[in-house]
Amino acid sequence: MATDSPETPSARPVVLVTGTSTGIGLATAVSAALAGWHVVATVRRAGSDAELLTAAAVAGVSEYLELRMLDITDPQASAALVDDIASTHGRLDAVVNNAGAGHVGTLELDTLDAVRQVMEVNYFGVLNVTRPAMPHLRASGGSLVTVTSVGGIVGQPFNESYCAAKFAVEGMMESLHPVAAAAGVRVTVVEPGAVATQFVANVGASIDALSTGAANGSEAYREAFDHYLERTRGSFDGAQQPQGVADVIVGILLDDRPPFRVQTSDAATGFVGLKLRDLDGTAVTGATAGWIA
Known part of the structure; x- marks a missing residue:
């Protein structure tokens, strides 16, 4: 994979995309490269880049995709990476905060460490990348795009910690939007619904922990949890494909005046709309x- 030398600013606009080993991040990285961007794509674990590298090669964009390692929960590493990208390429035109992790649980059974980890990844991870990126995005008049979730608008059963983190991201970005706009930076949140990624597999450990907790004295949640799992598996059967979300994200990157809030499917729009019209919360x-039930 080719990278520009530190002495030669990138001829293409440069976008940092986090969490690109699979799913939405992978599709976004490849699609952005196809759309004319130089993409700096991050993965958290060594050896988790094979699918991304293959997809880039098949699409013929390997020379425009630069792979970096990043754990977004590390603020020093995040700042160092962002500054190095801007130094190496002479610019940073956009950031796509995509990296995150699902979690299924309920407050009585979750440990505080588990709850804090959900916040570290899904909220502080976004903050860790966004803070050092802002000076560079101000310099380029760039875009900050953050993948949240319909779970950042609508609280969902057995998702208290995950939705709390996504609510926090939505609140942060909604508050930042006018401030960033005054400095010439476009801020958008992207709200997918169910997406056909490894999300369900990745929350398996959380499900096992919850099941163990229920078996260890919290049977009050067992029936409700079983109904939740049945409903959730059904919703993912007809889930949106990652490419559909990636197309929305790349469209935002190419838009000089993107809206603040964008859903990625009609189902997501309908679901979010339920909350935004619901003044007393009963709906x-x-x-x-x-x-x-």
Whole structure:
């Protein structure tokens, strides 16, 4: 994979995309390269880049895709990477905060360490990348795109910690939007619904932990949890493909005046709209109660 030398600013606009080993991040990295960007794609673990490298080669964009290692929960590493990208390429035109992790649980059974880890990845990880990126995005008049979730708008059963983190990201970015705009930076949040990625597999450990907790004295949640799992598996059967989300993200990168909030499917728009029209909360809680009954 070719990279520009530190002495030669990139001829293409440069975008940093986090969490690109699979799914939405992978599809976004390849699609952005196809759309004319130089993509700095990050993965967290050594050896987790094979699928991305293959996809880039098949698409014929390997020379425009630069792979870096990054654990977004490390603020020093995040800042160092962002500054090195801007130094190496002479610019940073956009950031796509995509890296994150799912978690299924409930507050009575989750440990505080588990809850804190959800926040570290899904909230502080976004903050760790965004803070050092802002000076470079101000310099380029660039874009900050953050993948949240419909779970950043609508609280969902057995997702208290995950939704809390996504709510926090939405609140941070909604508050940042006018401030960043005054400095010439475009801020957008992208809200997918169910997406056909490894999300369900990745929350398996959380499900096992919850099941163990229920077996160890919290049977009060067992029936509700079983209903939740049945409903969730069904929702992922017809899930949106990652490429559909990536197409939305690349469209935002190419838009000089993108909206602040974008859903990636009609289903996501309908679901988020339920909350945004629900002034007293009864529509949302009435609907989600049906997931576990």
